[in-house]
Amino acid sequence: xxxxxxxxxxxxxxxxxxxxxxxxxxxxxxxxxxxxxxxxxxxxxxxxxxxxxxxxxxxxxxxxxxxxxxxxxxxxxxxxxxxxxxxxxxxxxxxxxxxxxxxxxxxxxxxxxxxxxxxxxxxxxxxxxxxxxxxxxxxxxxxxx
Numbered sequence: 001x002x003x004x005x006x007x008x009x010x011x012x013x014x015x016x017x018x019x020x021x022x023x024x025x026x027x028x029x030x031x032x033x034x035x036x037x038x039x040x041x042x043x044x045x046x047x048x049x050x051x052x053x054x055x056x057x058x059x060x061x062x063x064x065x066x067x068x069x070x071x072x073x074x075x076x077x078x079x080x081x082x083x084x085x086x087x088x089x090x091x092x093x094x095x096x097x098x099x100x101x102x103x104x105x106x107x108x109x110x111x112x113x114x115x116x117x118x119x120x121x122x123x124x125x126x127x128x129x130x131x132x133x134x135x136x137x138x139x140x141x142x143x144x145x
Contacts (some may be wrong), residue, residue, distance in 0.1 A: 004073070032135030033065030037106060041081075041117060041125045042144040049110035057081075057117060058093075058110035061129055069101040075132035079109060084121040084140075092116075094129070121145035 038060040040047035049058035059079065063069050071077065077094040094109035101107050109129075119125060126140045 022033050029066070029101050030058035030067045032063055032067055032069045032131045032133050034069075034129060034131060034135050034137045035062050035064055036060065036127070036129065037062045039127060039139045039141045040144065041119055041141055043115055043119050043121045043123075044145055045070065046144045049108055052086055052141070053112070055110045055112055058108060059129065060106050060108050060129060061094075061137070062101055062106045063101045065135070067133075068103065068105055069107075069131055069135070071096045071099050071101065071107065071131065071132065074120055077107075077132065078130045080128040080130070081117055082126045082128075083091070083117070083119055084126060084142075088118070090117060119143040 036059055038058070040049075041057045042055075045054040045056050047055045047058050049055045061077070076096060078091060079094055080089065080091045082089040092111075094107070096107050096109065099107065117125070121143055123143045124140060125143055126138060128136060128138050130136045
């Protein structure tokens with residue numbers, strides 16, 4: 001009986017410690033769930049993020065989760081680009097004007113800087129988009145001329 005009582009006490013003790021550890025690590029906030037609706041990269045600025053414009057890249061990111069995403073000048077999404085073909089990588093922030101992206105809404109990241117990623121036409125480019133709250137997604141495309 002004593003062994004059973006000791007074993008039961010050890011199980012309850014372990015359960016309580018795990019429960020307290022998990023509760024203290026969760027700040028109660030949900031992480032955004034995002035996906036890439038559209039992704040274009042061009043070596044000669046042939047992407048059109050804005051009709052009539054020429055950009056070296058643009059990414060349309062959709063919030064398909066149940067929480068709004070708060071974006072501002074101090075908490076911008078980060079873009080991690082990798083040129084799989086050339087083996088190079090670069091990161092930058094997504095300069096989105098201060099906004100709140102509701103569930104189902106989108107935001108756009110783009111660059112007017114000529115070939116800001118230094119890619120060649122036909123290169124395979126991947127991007128990882130990370131929101132300020134830690135929500136992330138991956139996408140891949142071939143660079144245009």
